[in-house]
Amino acid sequence: MTRLPPFFALRALAAAARRRSYSRAAEDLSVTHGAVSQQIRKLEAELGARLFVRQGNAMIPTPAAERLAAEVERAIGVLQGGVADFRRAADHDPLVVSLDPQLAARWLPARLPRLLADPAGANLDLIAEERVADFVTDGVDVGVRYGLAQEPGLETALLFHERLFPVASPALAAAHDIRTPADLLSAPLLRHRHRPWSVWFETFGLEDPGRGIELEDSIMLLESAAQGMGVALAREALVEQDLSSGRLVRVLPQAVSNAFAFYLVWRGDNPKLHRIHALRDWLTAEAARGQP
Structure with a gap:
């Protein structure tokens, strides 16, 4: 040749x-x-x-x-x-979006009709999955990930930081006179394995009592709280619909910041880049609006 x-x-x-x-x-x-x-x-x-x-x-x-x-x-x-x-x-071709499954279940559904009615939502393929998708081998264009903004070789955009606060069913909240963070020391607590109550108590100079039912899944944690089983330390993005419907209430006004956040990530050389940017702009604007 x-x-x-x-x-x-x-x-x-x-x-x-x-x-x-x-x-x-x-x-x-x-x-x-x-x-x-x-x-x-x-x-x-x-x-x-x-x-x-x-x-x-x-x-x-x-x-x-x-x-x-x-x-x-x-x-x-x-x-x-x-x-x-x-x-x-x-x-x-579809714009393939890999989503954190808990965000897909709790934050996105209320916003999905607006997204699909917007040009940014045209021809989307939404996949809820725990794994971190590979943008080279898995056919994924955009990831919505929960963690720290450390994605070497990828473009990132902050969707929102996350705050944590205690929630409970209305009945349980009424049954316990919780007025200060210290009042939670005697309340029934629901625990998430990867999001300990110590994050909350240490902020207010208190020692975590270390008791309560431990659960692995955030959705199960919120459902257990809605059933009156105890007070859960909730992630703001995942609980807004439960608060709107009244299934859960905040037992205290205080909140603590979480080190992790939700980020959009994508490859800068993706041929669908203008569509990715449109979706990024729509999602970040929606996140800035707060609760729908």
């Missing part, structure tokens, strides 16, 4: 032949006159033939160079058409 010269050298040849000028070719390619001249010299050395002859202020391609330049222009046109086809396909 014949080794091709560098692509930029061939582009310089095509531009110079079309414009009859190294300077005008440089303008078309957004480079310097010297860069075009250097590429032409390298191409002449590689091909073993002169490509241009000066006539006054014009650089006239030789007949062989003229034919080669025409073939390069045709090849560039084919490449541009292929790229355009690829981008059009990217516009029609």
Whole structure:
């Protein structure tokens, strides 16, 4: 197979032949006159033939160079058409979004009708999954992840920071006179394995009593609280619908900040980038609005 010269050298040849000028070719390619001249010299050395002859202020391609330049222009046109086809396909393919399953179950549903009615919500494929999707091998375009903003090689956008506060069923809240953080020391507590009550108690200079039912899943934790089994330390994003419906109430006005947050992540070289940016803008604006 014949080794091709560098692509930029061939582009310089095509531009110079079309414009009859190294300077005008440089303008078309957004480079310097010297860069075009250097590429032409390298191409002449590689091909073993002169490509241009000066006539006054014009650089006239030789007949062989003229034919080669025409073939390069045709090849560039084919490449541009292929790229355009690829981008059009990217516009029609689903935008695959990998979501934290708890956010998908508790935060997104109330907002989903608005999202689907907006251009940013066109042709979405929403996947709720615990795993961290691989943007190269899993066919995922955007991830909504819970954690710290440490995603080397990826673009990130903050969706929202998270606050924690205690919630309970109305009946349990009425049965326990909880007026201060210290009153929780004697209340029945529901515990999440990865979100200890110590985060709350230490903020107010109290020692975690270390008792209560331990649960692994946030949704199960909130459901248990709604059934009156105890007071849960709730994540703000996951409990807003329960508070709106009255299934749960905040037993204290205080809240503590969580080190983790919800982030959108994506690859900066994704061909669907303009659609990703539209979805990012919609989601971050929606998060800033607060409760629907």
